[in-house]
Amino acid sequence: QVQLVESGGGLVKPGGSLRLSCVASGFNLRDYYMHWIRRAPGKGLEWISIINISSSYTKYADSLKGRITMSRDNAKNLVYLEMNSLRDDDTATYYCARGHGGDDSNAALDLWGQGTLVTVSS
């Protein structure tokens, strides 16, 4: 079954850190760029980051730059998002998504995981 499954979310205190994981199955992760996107309660989708196939290129949303690191392990079919200095407004459901088309202007996010909830609260 072609799918993405996120894990690692939970309750964390402000200033804390968290590492989210996303495991791919049913397809070769090494063939695709990957993304992280989040949706805060009552808000819309916010793109967070992208990583290329070889991990030689990553790009982050300006709002999170310096606090997050995206990485991947193609051999384990895993993608990660490391988040530091978490704030209340980082509370959201975090999704990983497969990028079909790399980072070309016609690329689409054609497969999404079910999401993992991160709650930042004291």
Place this chain on the structure above:
Amino acid sequence: SYALTQPPSVSVSPGQTATIACSGHKLETKYVCWYQQKPGQSPVLVIHQDNRRPSGIPARFSASNSGNSATLTVSGTQPMDEADYYCQAWDSSTVVFGGGTKLTVL
């Protein structure tokens, strides 16, 4: 930074046609995707490359992109189409989402 603007909400009667707009500067020079997200579910790609439907997406979903606006059209809207819809484009190698439109089928 580049911005995509959508109306917060659109309402439609069952069986009628719903149109959801997405505006951005010179949007026609970019490819637009559309995603559907139902409550409690993850987003689903319904349109890519302006007007192409992925396998499994009903033909009642169509889209266009011209000038500064893109439009998602849902023909013969069904109650199951009630969801949040997001347009998306690329700018400076980053993904940009519109703010989302809640489609209500009354």
